[in-house]
Amino acid sequence: MNSKRRYLESVTPHAPFEIANEGDETISLVVVGRPGIFVRLLHDWAAIVGLAIVFLLVTLALSAPLLAPHDPAAQHLAERLKAPSLTFPLGTDNLGRCLLSRLLFGARLSLGFVGVASLLVLLVGVFVGAVSGYAGGFLDAVIMRVVDLVLAFPLLLLALAITGFVGAGIGSVLVGIVSVWWASYARIVRGLVLSLRERPFIEAARAGGVTPIRIITRHVIPNVIPPIVVLASLEMGSLLLAISGLNFLGLGVQPPTAEWGAMLNDGRPFLRSAPQLMIYPGLAISLAVMGFNLLGDGLRDALDPRLR
Amino acid sequence: MKRYVLIRLLSLIPLWLGISMLAFLLSNLAPGDPATVIAHRLSDAPPSEEQIATIRREYHLDDALPVRYARWLGSAARGDLGISYRTKEPVLKELATHFPATLQIACAALVIALAIALPLGVFAAVRRGSWIDHAARAGALLGASLPSYWLAYLLILLFALALGWLPVAGRDGPGALILPALTLGLGTAATLARLTRSSLLEVLGEDFVRTARSKGLSETAVLCRHSLKPALLPVLTVTGIAFGHLLGGAVIVEAIYAWPGVGNLLINSIYDRDYPMIQGFVLFMGTVFTLISAAVDLSYAWIDPRIRYAKKRPIGR
Numbered sequence: 129m130n131s132k133r134r135y136l137e138s139v140t141p142h143a144p145f146e147i148a149n150e151g152d153e154t155i156s157l158v159v160v161g162r163p164g165i166f167v168r169l170l171h172d173w174a175a176i177v178g179l180a181i182v183f184l185l186v187t188l189a190l191s192a193p194l195l196a197p198h199d200p201a202a203q204h205l206a207e208r209l210k211a212p213s214l215t216f217p218l219g220t221d222n223l224g225r226c227l228l229s230r231l232l233f234g235a236r237l238s239l240g241f242v243g244v245a246s247l248l249v250l251l252v253g254v255f256v257g258a259v260s261g262y263a264g265g266f267l268d269a270v271i272m273r274v275v276d277l278v279l280a281f282p283l284l285l286l287a288l289a290i291t292g293f294v295g296a297g298i299g300s301v302l303v304g305i306v307s308v309w310w311a312s313y314a315r316i317v318r319g320l321v322l323s324l325r326e327r328p329f330i331e332a333a334r335a336g337g338v339t340p341i342r343i344i345t346r347h348v349i350p351n352v353i354p355p356i357v358v359l360a361s362l363e364m365g366s367l368l369l370a371i372s373g374l375n376f377l378g379l380g381v382q383p384p385t386a387e388w389g390a391m392l393n394d395g396r397p398f399l400r401s402a403p404q405l406m407i408y409p410g411l412a413i414s415l416a417v418m419g420f421n422l423l424g425d426g427l428r429d430a431l432d433p434r435l436r
Numbered sequence: 437m438k439r440y441v442l443i444r445l446l447s448l449i450p451l452w453l454g455i456s457m458l459a460f461l462l463s464n465l466a467p468g469d470p471a472t473v474i475a476h477r478l479s480d481a482p483p484s485e486e487q488i489a490t491i492r493r494e495y496h497l498d499d500a501l502p503v504r505y506a507r508w509l510g511s512a513a514r515g516d517l518g519i520s521y522r523t524k525e526p527v528l529k530e531l532a533t534h535f536p537a538t539l540q541i542a543c544a545a546l547v548i549a550l551a552i553a554l555p556l557g558v559f560a561a562v563r564r565g566s567w568i569d570h571a572a573r574a575g576a577l578l579g580a581s582l583p584s585y586w587l588a589y590l591l592i593l594l595f596a597l598a599l600g601w602l603p604v605a606g607r608d609g610p611g612a613l614i615l616p617a618l619t620l621g622l623g624t625a626a627t628l629a630r631l632t633r634s635s636l637l638e639v640l641g642e643d644f645v646r647t648a649r650s651k652g653l654s655e656t657a658v659l660c661r662h663s664l665k666p667a668l669l670p671v672l673t674v675t676g677i678a679f680g681h682l683l684g685g686a687v688i689v690e691a692i693y694a695w696p697g698v699g700n701l702l703i704n705s706i707y708d709r710d711y712p713m714i715q716g717f718v719l720f721m722g723t724v725f726t727l728i729s730a731a732v733d734l735s736y737a738w739i740d741p742r743i744r745y746a747k748k749r750p751i752g753r
Contacts, residue, residue: 277454280725281718282684292706292714293465369583373688376585377703392586403593410586418581 168430175426181419185412189235196229200386209402221405222398223384230386231408237387239416241302242368246360248306249367253313254349254356260314261321262344271314278311284370291379301380305370309363316359320352358431362424365417372413388413440737448726455722456512460505463715471497473711477521512719518712522705527716531698535720537607538697541616541690542682548621549628549682550675556625557632557671562659564637572629579626584685588619588692605694616693620685624678631674636667669740676732680725 169175188195197217198204204224212219218227260271278286291304324330325348333343372389374380381387383394388409395405466473471492475483478491492498496507511517517527560572595615596604603612639645640663648658687699694700698717705713 273450273454276451277458280451280455280729281722282681282725285684285687285721286718288687288702288706289714289718290462290465292702292709293462293711295467295709365581373583373585376583377688377691377706379706389585392589396589399589399593400597403589406586406589410583410589413586414578414582417583418577421577421581 169426172426172429174422175430178419178422178424178426181415182423185235185416185419186239188232189239192229192232192236196226196232198226198229200225200229200233201384202226209398218408219404221394222402225384227405227408230391231388231412234386234388234391234409235412235416237381237385238368238372238389238413241298241371241387242364245302245305245309245367245371246364248302249309249313249363250356250360252306252310254317254352256310257314257317258321258344258349258352261318262325262340262348268318272318275311275315278308279315281308283308283366284373287370288374288377288379291374296379296382298375298380301371301374304374305367309367313356313359317352317356320355321348324348324351355431358424358427361420361427365420365424368413368417368420437737441734444730444733444737448730451726452723455726456509456719457505459715459718459722460508462718463711464501466709466711471495517716517719520705520710520713522708522710522713527712528720530701530713531716531720534696534698534701537695538683538686538690538699541613541620541686541695541697542679544613544617545619545621545624545682545686546675546679548617549624549678552621552625553628553632554668554671557629558636558659558664560629560633561636561640561667562655569633572633576626576630579622579629582623584619584623585688585692587622588615588689591615591619605692607696612693612695616686616689616695619692620682620689623685624682628671628674628678632667632671635670636663639663639667642666669736672739673732673736676728676735680728683721683724683728 169179197215202225204220204226207216207220207224209222210216210220210224216226216228218231221227221230256271260268287301287304287308289304290307291300294300294303330343330347333347338346371380372387372392375387375389376393378390378393381390383390391409392406392413395402395409398405471488472483474495475488475491479487483491496504499507515528517531519525520527520530523530556572556575560569563569592604592615595602601611602615603609606612645658645663648662649655653662686695686697687702689695690697690699691703698721702714702717704710705717
């Protein structure tokens, strides 16, 4: 949360012109992709831990069908709420389903939703922000007022209300999340675009008769992408918390689908008798969020050491 | 200052109109024909075609969208947000009855967050690099990574089920407030502690601190008399913002602890597809959040004269 705010303050300024006037410092943010970043990233142990956690979880998720000892939905009714054993390494839930298999397959959904949501948020945010910044004038004013409006609410709250109107289901969870999360990206992209617009190479392109569309797609957006990808990595933790939270409330995936938030919800009635049903999925979510946060912080520091 | 206050307050009007528009448009996202939905919700027996037609006429559902918005806004401005499908009570009345409980939990969480964050952040900055600093950093990372909807159950497991010190849920007695407030406050404590640390570190590197040290003041005096005040300024702003987030974050926590606040009301309304209630909630909480952020801006301008006298773009955006 805090790291995001610091990052936001560094790239989105109260007045976008501040970036434009900062000249060289902007370059450190905008022109990235040099090998230095990765070297710096690898010198930051916290970032390495984050990277390792994310890499591990993604690998586990991808290889879930190979690793999982059972079908995550298969019910072994004679083996309900069993303690860990050789057949069920983490025990079973109230329907006799293998907890380890559900966690592994849950990783696919939980992390997959975060990936999809990040991608959608990026697409919408970059497009709207680039149009707003490059077009300027009335369109820009309208878009920025809409952004102000969305950001006037705590993000999760508005996402919750939108999901509530659309109706339960993972699709409406994604609709709710994306239609709220794009706003801060749009504002940042707009700030970056405003500063880029005045830079000599864009002016040169304009003077050379390149069309606005081509300037946006070939010159503006490629320069906006790197800092925005960092922002996206900072946001993945909070996206996972939000999506799993909505699933926990039963508004997203429906039983018997294995997803970490939904598994937490399924375990609620057994908190007293079988707390492990809630402990494992919670641990998984926390670990993933921690990995995303560490990695995001590290990326931000590597890109812009001033913020450390 | 007067001019600043006036401009900031006037800027609330378009924002509030925007929020009302958002709340109105959201209700149009609901699937199904609205007249049929209302007819089903108002009577237990399946409604006839005639009843549906009557409702369509009564609610003016065939009018153009802007007309319906204007009519809805008119009654909303008079405090009429419609009738809840679920409880058959006026929406505004329900929100007003439940809001104090939410306010209570958010205030308690803020107190807990500040009580943890300020000493921890200050100590971590003063003893930079010590084990306390590292522990505070690890704690902050943990606080930011644990989902509140999991932390809640860990706390229940420990304090309510294993130790039996506090009730599992509900709002009976003062003890019932502790667990929800703790659940809500710990995440915010992490954010505020990190901010306090970095803000104080920045101030401790300033020239005036070096001057204070070089004139022979003790470290305590340097800290208490010269450094804390400027360092806590950004913390104060973020505290205001954090309060808004606590009100929002209270939703899931309230649902877990069966705490009778607006968050719990929202979740139950979502489960029951109580659209007027969700719509009323968006408008009501939107109003609350804009008022809070305006109050934060104004208090900040009151404390920090640099903002008050800034000519360009007086609104903190």
